[in-house]
Amino acid sequence: MRLVIARCQVDYVGRLTAHLPWAKRLLLVKSDGSVSVHADDRAYKPLNWMSPPCWLEESVPDPSTTDEDLVPADRRLWVVTNKAGEELRITLEEVELDTSHDLGVDPGLVKDGVEAHLQELLAEHVHTLGAGWSLVRREYPTAIGPVDLLCRADDGATVAVEVKRRGDIDGVEQLTRYLELLNRDPLLAPVHGVFAAQQIKPQAKTLAMDRGIRCLTLDYDALRGVETSEFRLF
Missing domain, CATH: 2.70.180.20 (Protein Yojf; Chain: A;)
Incomplete structure (x- = not known):
């Protein structure tokens, strides 16, 4: 340069x-x-x-x-x-x-907090979804694509989790299609759904609630074990 x-x-x-x-x-x-x-x-x-x-x-x-x-x-x-x-x-x-100046070869930008990182962290800290929960598999294969996380709730129920950075209606629709397919499998049914994202749009929350899907807002820093810089009262 x-x-x-x-x-x-x-x-x-x-x-x-x-x-x-x-x-x-x-x-x-x-x-x-x-x-x-x-x-x-x-x-x-x-x-x-x-x-x-x-x-x-x-x-x-x-x-x-x-x-x-x-x-x-x-x-x-x-x-x-x-x-x-x-x-x-x-x-x-x-x-x-x-x-x-010779700067050499730049390795490029490595983005932090992308969906793959969120999925990996949530799989490591599956208790974030609920006490007593366990992970069955990441990237659970289906005929229409992999489910981000397939989990087992504390009551033994199967739960499909879709992980996004920003949750919108398309993400809810995607999880709905997975649930429809997974619930055809008698070994898994009934399968419930969790839509997890750092930010979830109000329209997506409304649609998810209408379809019986639970929404969960993720704290990326908390999942990484990093103290947040936001002000706290206590």
Whole structure:
């Protein structure tokens, strides 16, 4: 990655034209070839950019030239071109920083709290569903897809649990289909349902209640054994 801080002006020439007047900015050149122009605001969003595949050509003027059509000797010109022939023309002066760094291969974003994590944690702490409950199997197979958790309640009843991050009507409909299929199996019936999510929409709760499905709001931090940062009275 190359970082350049300089006073610059930027002109985009392509399907339309755009101009950034002279100002001090950060120029970011990544290993994928992309070039972006940033101000000290707007969060992560650049003022202008060129996405790969694109090519950067940098011109450093000859100080001895007297041709007024060329870039003055105290300036640099970047021309970034993509395969459509569009150009990002960046004229730089007063360069304060020009440095390159090898960041290596990034492993990518690992999301915490996705449904797979919730399912795994709930399986480990199945008592969250009720005292005396036990886990029969995770990803219990059916002809229309796997049920997240198949559990046994303290009274011996079979319970199908659907786990979501955000519970909506579609999730309730999905669990309803599982229950209809599971209740055809005499070795499992009667099978009850629990719809578990970090957040459950009111419409989903109403539909679940109408179909005899219990709703459970999950506390992800509590399942992980992490103390919540929310204020408590006691």
